Amino acid sequence: MKSHDSTHIKNVVLVGHSGSGKTTLAECMLFEAGVINRRGTIAEKNTIGDYSDIEHERGNSIFSHIMHVDWKDTKINIIDTPGMDDFVGEVISSFKVADTGIMVINAANGVEVGTEIIWEYADHLKKPMLFVANHLDEEKSDFDAMVEQAKDRFGRKVTVVQYPYNQGVDFNAVIDVLNMVMYRFGADGGKPEKLDIPAEEMDKAKQLHNDLIEAIAENDETLMERYFEKGTLDETDMQKGLLISIRDHELFPMFCISAKHNMGSGRIMGFIDYCCPSAAHMNPEKLTNGADLPCNSSNPPVAFVFKTMSEPHLGDMSFFKVCSGKLKVGDDLVNTANGQTERLSQIYLVQGKKREPVEEVLAGDIAATVKLKKTHTNNTLSAKGQNVEVVPIHYPEPKVQAAIHVHNKGDEEKMGMALNHIHEEDPTITIDHNMELKQTIINAQGEMHLAMLKWKIEHLYGIQFDYEKTRIPYRETIQKSVRSDYRHKKQSGGAGQFAEVHMLVEPWYEGMPDPPDLNVRGREEHPLKWGGKLVYYNCIVGGSIDARFLPSILKGVMDKMENGPLTGSYVRDVRVSVYDGKMHPVDSNDMAFKLAGMMAFRNAFREADPKILEPVYDLEIMVPADMMGDVMGDLQTRRGIVMGMDSDGHYQKIKARVPLSELHDYSSTLRSFTQGRGKFTRQFAEYAPVPFDLQQKLIEAHQEELAEA
Ligand SMILES: Nc1nc2c(ncn2[C@@H]2O[C@H](COP(=O)(O)OP(=O)(O)OP(=O)(O)O)[C@@H](O)[C@H]2O)c(=O)[nH]1
Ligand SMILES: [Mg+2]
Missing domain, CATH: 3.30.70.870 (Elongation Factor G (Translational Gtpase), domain 3)
Incomplete structure (x- = not known):
């Protein structure tokens, strides 16, 4: 295999809602490009993507898979990604190295939640995007409705390049308004016949052709002028205009396919070759030092590892994109994150699970290597002394937790x-x-x-x-101010122990004024590693206790803060002011004051209307409008508080606050009653008091645990 220079490498990523047909489309692309001579199917478990046992078991993509084809003079690297939201990390890392995203939509289902969620990433990255309407062979497919939804959600930049001539079970022809021809496929799909556009479709096709030209011209002033002059654009201008508008995320062309019947994938590859930016034409990669990294094979080598996968008998495969320079077998590169020198003992081009060893890869290309010592996903490898780092991938917050x-x-x-x-x-x-x-x-x-x-x-x-x-990491705190004193006295044999401590224990909040009726002589603020604070005041008058005993009292208080009086959980947000006490010239020592401090604090805490707090999360839930009722009802059973609602196209966005203890099965519940169409994100919000009955239950459970211990 020859190495392609970066102007002839195009990296595309297939994205879209689960089941939209990405893996099937990838198979068509490989077949049409002559990489395979028989198309595998999901049902037969023999696709080039989805090759792992777990994917065969489930019938879904779980990992991203890398493939490549030669299309004319261009190498197109194709990354097939899983549509299921759980594996969005694979989508995000694939987007990082892709030049163009291909959003596959099931035309029978229209725009789905997965489509929208992935769109948010794509739109944020401002990468070139193509849309592909798939499943056009299905009876229920409704191309026009889907285009309207897509325009509604993703904006008017969604522009029809093809529309189906006869969608539904007889689907076999599309009208292409860029080339102004009709493509008609044989029963096995593949290369279509080129036919004149039927007379009855001509007006519609011309209208869409003009819309397309206008959309192209809009992004370049000279093209716009030419368009006004001549009323049209010639082919060179169209190509130039398309390249610019696609590269700048200003135009999202829509294509039509049936991946199941292998119809339409060749035209998409032709279009990628003709109008989508190559790796060299993309905006340069950003480095963490703020500099740009142009995709140029003549510069020193920089590679970014976007994926790592354990492969049986091979160990870890590291997949990387050459962001700059040329990488050769035997090169030594340095991992910027940890200074580790890594030797590229092998370089592979990958085709699903197949690997082809090559001697070198050039900027823009995607390849894999094995046996890196200390290099993981998100690391940059560069030539010794370069010390550059590609801005790493930012992954989403987790949504579920489980203990092992x-x-x-x-x-x-x-x-x-x-x-x-x-x-x-x-x-x-x-x-x-x-x-x-x-x-x-x-x-x-x-x-x-x-x-x-x-x-x-x-x-x-x-x-x-x-x-x-x-x-659940519960916390304890108090709601009332209480004064408490404790005398610790022990006189058994030799030296005795004596300490007496008087303290005011109060619920603490940010901006709280000093205690008005105490003589404040010192103030310490202790942020707690489990959240919240302990604020500690020295208000001792007349030297009733030596200042040297204050740290011992604090230690006693801290001991109790680590093991709260109600449930043994951490205590937070308390202010303790020591204002009086007694000491003994011989029997007082650190230990005695620590104990007195602890007991005074414990007694005060119990009197001070103690409360158990629980972590509460902010949820943002997106569901189709007709499923709102179910979602709201379910939130109520989870002690959720709805904070706001917003309608967003056909979806409703619900913001709610829900205690963590009620969230453990939320992801699966939401998925099951929205048939996979509901999605959510969650983020820690605050600690809030638990309801009275739950508090009682937690205290009882703790007492039982203590009794058992
Ligand atoms: N009728 C019809 N079925 C299709 C078409 N494309 C794919 N399918 C079927 O739809 C199902 C899902 O296809 P996949 O290619 O696995 O979809 P995917 O987008 O890769 O799904 P995930 O990997 O879960 O994200 C499979 O059973 C395919 O055979 C199509 O154009 N028409
Ligand atoms: Mg798939």
């Missing part, structure tokens, strides 16, 4: 290593060895994501485990 219970205690260490490895492979999975909750917690994007992780750990690492509910 390993069946065999002896597997725990192995599990730790497996989890680390999995996080390196998939940064949207994060691991929290939570000391407070005494659980290993996995944060992921959804239940499917957790299921995939379980499959991987069981099959690839041979460790059996179950998911458990995560414990």
Whole structure:
């Protein structure tokens, strides 16, 4: 395989709602380009993408898969991504290295939530985007309605280049308003016949042709002038205009296909070759130092690792894009993140699971290597001394959590290593060895994501485990001010112990004024590592306690703050003012004051209307309008508070606050009663008091635990 220079490399990523037909379309593209001589199908589990066992089991893409074709003089790298929201990390990292996104839409279903969510990423990145209407062979397909929805959601830049002549079960022809021809496919699809546009379609085709030319001309003044002069644009101008408007995310052409019947993929590749920017024509990659990194093979080498995957018998495969320069087998590059020198012992071009060794790759291309020592997804490799870093991928916040219970205690260490490895492979999975909750917690994007992780750990690492509910990191605080004193006195044999402490314990809030009736002599603010603060005042008058004992009293208070009086949870947001006490010239010491401080605090806390707080999350839920009732009803059962609603096209955006303890199965519940069309994001909001009955239950449960211990 020859190495392509960056003006002849085009990286495209197939994106879209699950089931829209991306993997099937990729298969058509490989077939049409002559890479394979038989098209695989999802049902037969023999596609070039979706090759892993877990994908065969589920019938969905779970990972992104990299493929490539030669189309005329251009190498088109195709990245097929999973549509399921749980695997959005794969979409985001693929977008990072792609030049053009191809949004596949099921014309029978119209614009779906997955389409919209992915659009948000695409639009944010301002990458060139094509739209592809698929499933046009389905009886229910409604191209015009889909185009209207797409324009409604994604703007008027969505521009029809093709429309179906006869959508539905007999679908076999599209009218192309750029080339002004009709393409008619044979029963097996493939290369279509070129026919004149039927007379009855001519007016519509001409109208859409003019709309297209106008949309092209709009993005370039000279073209606009020429268009006004001549009333049309010649082919060279059209190509130039298309290139500019597509590159600048100003025009999103819409194509028509049936991936199932292999109709239309050749035209898309032709268009990519003709009108989509090459790697060299894209805006340069940004570096963390603010500089631009032009995609130029003559510059020093820089590669960005966008994906890591364990492959049986091979170890970790690192997939990278050459952002600059040329990479050769045997090159030594440095990982900017950790200074590790990595040797490129092999370079592969990948075709799904197949690998083809090559000697070199040039800027713009996508390839893989193996056996990197300390390089993971999101790392940059560059020539020694360059020290540059490509701006890393920003992954979304996790949406679900689960704790891990390993069946065999002896597997725990192995599990730790497996989890680390999995996080390196998939940064949207994060691991929290939570000391407070005494659980290993996995944060992921959804239940499917957790299921995939379980499959991987069981099959690839041979460790059996179950998911458990995560414990909730409750907090305790108080709602009332209380004065308390405690005398600690012990006289058994030798030296005695004596300390007396008087304190005012109050609920603390930001901006709280000093206690008005105490003589404030010192103030310390202690931010707590579990959130909130402890504010500690020295208000001692007349030297009743030596200042040297104040830290011991604080220690006593802190001990209790770490092990709250109600449930043993951390205490937060309390102000303690020590204003009086007594000491003994011989028997007073640090230990005695620590104990007195602790007891005075504990007693005060119990009197001060103590409250258990729970973490509460802000949810943003997107659902089709007709499913609002179900979602709202469900939120009520979860103690959710609706904070606002917004309609967004056919979707409703609901903002709600829901306690974490009510969220453990939210992702799957929402998915099941919206048939996968509802989506949500979540973010920690605050700690809020739990209802009275729950507080009682939690206290009782803690008492039982203490009794059992
Ligand atoms: N009728 C019809 N079915 C199609 C078409 N394209 C794909 N399918 C079928 O739709 C199902 C989903 O297709 P996939 O190619 O797996 O869809 P995908 O977009 O890759 O789905 P995810 O990987 O889950 O995101 C499969 O059963 C395909 O055979 C089409 O044009 N017409
Ligand atoms: Mg797929």
